[in-house]
Amino acid sequence: MLALCLLAVALPVAARDVDLDAADNGLLVLSYHDVRDDVSATSDADAYAVSTQNFAAHLDWLSAHGYHPVSLSQLIEASRGGARLPPKPVLLTFDDGLRSVYTRVFPLLRAYHYPALVALITDYVDMAPGRSIDYGYRRFSRNDFLDWNQLREMQASGLVEVASHTDNLHRGVRSNPQGNQTPAVTTRIYDPQVQRYETTQAYQQRVRDDLARSALRIEQELGVRPQAIVWPYAAYNQMSNQIARELGMPVSFDLEGRSTPVGHDLQGLARLLVTGNPDVNALAYELRRDPAVDGTRALQIDLDAVYDADPAQQARNLDTLIERVKQIGPTHVYLQAFADPDGNNTADALYFPNRHLPMRADLFNRVAWQLHTRAGVKVYAWLPVLGYELPDPAKRAALGIQSPERDGMYRLDFTRPQARQIIKDIYEDLAINGYFEGLLFHDDAYLRDTELADLAPEGEDGGRTRALIDFTLELRDAAQRWRPKLATVRNLYAQPVLHPQSAAWFAQRLDLFNQAYDRTALMAMPWMENSPDPQRWMDALVQAVRAHDPQLEHTLFELQTVDWRTRKPISGQRLRAQVRRLQAQGVRHLAWYPDDFIGNHPSVEDARAAMSARDFPYPER
Numbered sequence: 001m002l003a004l005c006l007l008a009v010a011l012p013v014a015a016r017d018v019d020l021d022a023a024d025n026g027l028l029v030l031s032y033h034d035v036r037d038d039v040s041a042t043s044d045a046d047a048y049a050v051s052t053q054n055f056a057a058h059l060d061w062l063s064a065h066g067y068h069p070v071s072l073s074q075l076i077e078a079s080r081g082g083a084r085l086p087p088k089p090v091l092l093t094f095d096d097g098l099r100s101v102y103t104r105v106f107p108l109l110r111a112y113h114y115p116a117l118v119a120l121i122t123d124y125v126d127m128a129p130g131r132s133i134d135y136g137y138r139r140f141s142r143n144d145f146l147d148w149n150q151l152r153e154m155q156a157s158g159l160v161e162v163a164s165h166t167d168n169l170h171r172g173v174r175s176n177p178q179g180n181q182t183p184a185v186t187t188r189i190y191d192p193q194v195q196r197y198e199t200t201q202a203y204q205q206r207v208r209d210d211l212a213r214s215a216l217r218i219e220q221e222l223g224v225r226p227q228a229i230v231w232p233y234a235a236y237n238q239m240s241n242q243i244a245r246e247l248g249m250p251v252s253f254d255l256e257g258r259s260t261p262v263g264h265d266l267q268g269l270a271r272l273l274v275t276g277n278p279d280v281n282a283l284a285y286e287l288r289r290d291p292a293v294d295g296t297r298a299l300q301i302d303l304d305a306v307y308d309a310d311p312a313q314q315a316r317n318l319d320t321l322i323e324r325v326k327q328i329g330p331t332h333v334y335l336q337a338f339a340d341p342d343g344n345n346t347a348d349a350l351y352f353p354n355r356h357l358p359m360r361a362d363l364f365n366r367v368a369w370q371l372h373t374r375a376g377v378k379v380y381a382w383l384p385v386l387g388y389e390l391p392d393p394a395k396r397a398a399l400g401i402q403s404p405e406r407d408g409m410y411r412l413d414f415t416r417p418q419a420r421q422i423i424k425d426i427y428e429d430l431a432i433n434g435y436f437e438g439l440l441f442h443d444d445a446y447l448r449d450t451e452l453a454d455l456a457p458e459g460e461d462g463g464r465t466r467a468l469i470d471f472t473l474e475l476r477d478a479a480q481r482w483r484p485k486l487a488t489v490r491n492l493y494a495q496p497v498l499h500p501q502s503a504a505w506f507a508q509r510l511d512l513f514n515q516a517y518d519r520t521a522l523m524a525m526p527w528m529e530n531s532p533d534p535q536r537w538m539d540a541l542v543q544a545v546r547a548h549d550p551q552l553e554h555t556l557f558e559l560q561t562v563d564w565r566t567r568k569p570i571s572g573q574r575l576r577a578q579v580r581r582l583q584a585q586g587v588r589h590l591a592w593y594p595d596d597f598i599g600n601h602p603s604v605e606d607a608r609a610a611m612s613a614r615d616f617p618y619p620e621r
Helices: 052-064 072-079 100-112 148-156 200-222 238-246 280-288 311-328 364-375 393-399 417-433 463-480 500-506 510-516 534-546 572-584 604-611
Strands: 027-032 089-095 116-120 132-134 139-141 160-164 172-174 181-183 228-230 251-253 297-301 332-336 378-383 438-441 487-492 519-523 555-560 589-593
Touching: 052 100, 052 280, 072 089, 072 160, 072 251, 089 100, 100 116, 100 148, 116 148, 116 228, 148 160, 148 200, 160 200, 200 238, 297 311, 297 555, 297 604, 311 364, 311 604, 332 364, 332 589, 364 378, 364 417, 378 417, 393 417, 417 463, 438 463, 463 487, 463 510, 487 510, 510 519, 534 555, 534 572, 555 572, 572 589, 572 604, 589 604
Parallel strands: 027 089, 089 116, 116 160, 160 228, 228 251, 297 332, 297 589, 332 378, 378 438, 438 487, 487 519, 519 555, 555 589
Antiparallel strands: 132 139, 172 181
16 A cells, blocks of 8 residues: 655745645655565565566556656756746655665666655765664665765766755654654653753754764765755654755655645655555555545543553553554544643643643653554644643732633633743643644633633624634644644534534634634534433534534544543443444544543444444454
């Protein structure tokens, strides 16, 4: 199969950015690794290897279907207002600098007259005799990688350009006290000896020194400095991109998304990662399918249930969570990043190092990375927007919303500059210290119409709703300094959807949420709303949503698995019936909360039937 980790983008010479998929005449960037004659048809040890036969067939198919090969130089020229790219342009990239680029790929490039970009790990090209590195399925030695003479020959042909794939950052480094290894380019290294993380200054210098070594070696051997950086594991941030730009590499590639808006800024270009040795049918399917129709199946997980003061019990809790998520097979996990042991819906502490609240445990990064690597799901960090109980009582009182209402939770007043900065710092600290691909904004982001009187009234244009939306997007931007291309989801109460006049009591509106965020997580929780007829209530909610989201493209229905009034679980049979009925009405995106992985409720069997992204009979991973 072809893993959809990358993209098709359009690059016009006009200043206005556009967003086009490959089928819409955008720039298709394909990411290959090894090309071998002997790739197994199934279960090859190297998932990234493509057979020579299939690679040649890819070139045939692309040519036959109107794709036009382009080089990195053409891409840069077009971005600067030069010659336009041809219709349906395609750029081939080859990561890691493997020897097969010379022995298998280069002859085919010459035969088809296709240009390509080769991303070198210069430390591997300069590998000393007798040295080897762990390349996943076996150890690779010097002869497995290109040498400088082969690179000079390919460069002289005019078909091959060279990018940096770093000098020695294509590896994991220690990212937390528990010893997880995460990508070196984006990780502040944790030193267990002194029990401290790398400083920002030390991190910057480490990345700068590595990229400078890589660019210098390429220039020394090939006579030209690289103009592009291909980030290992698609892991990068604004700071690493800035360093690359300062070193003469204004173009950068990752593996995130399918269609990235592209204009004159060529940083963060996405690619389609070719895995599983796809034949032309699989390639054609991946290029033609519409990822927008893919449904979301998400479990919202309490990290408070993983945490335990006993490290051994905490490790068992984590293993239980990972195994359950693997067996269920959802697309996403929305993972709590804050501690709420008293259950009042606000953050008493956080599960990552930060500047403002106590850290209950340095746990979020470990759990998120394990879910990503072991369970194969996308992890979104779930954090409050306003609900942070600062440890200093005086500051907590001074910065809180002064509300005449008695029915709400404690929230910081985001209109006060000091409170605003504290919350932005928390989101930035989360991104510095944890892995995640998106943000879930908690249900604490509401305003009563009696609160913060200086804000514009709600009115028809949603003044107060927009103020909160703008603030959440500022929080996203603070996190995106360290975690680019973050997706966003925000919780929405059901009342403003069912009874639009109540929007002023919440400062929440579905139409505005669906414009601002990738998904709106609508709390489709009839028992929480004290409905005497949950099924009829849910049917009415679906119809009300259709008034703003006719195809149900943007709205995620988040179900409840516990009746909090009685503290009793909702039966798995009833949850499955809810899901079936929602699907029959066209609902594409579903989640539920809480997912009790310790108590196995809902049961794995029920959870698979309701929340698995896999097909029956839900094979084990």
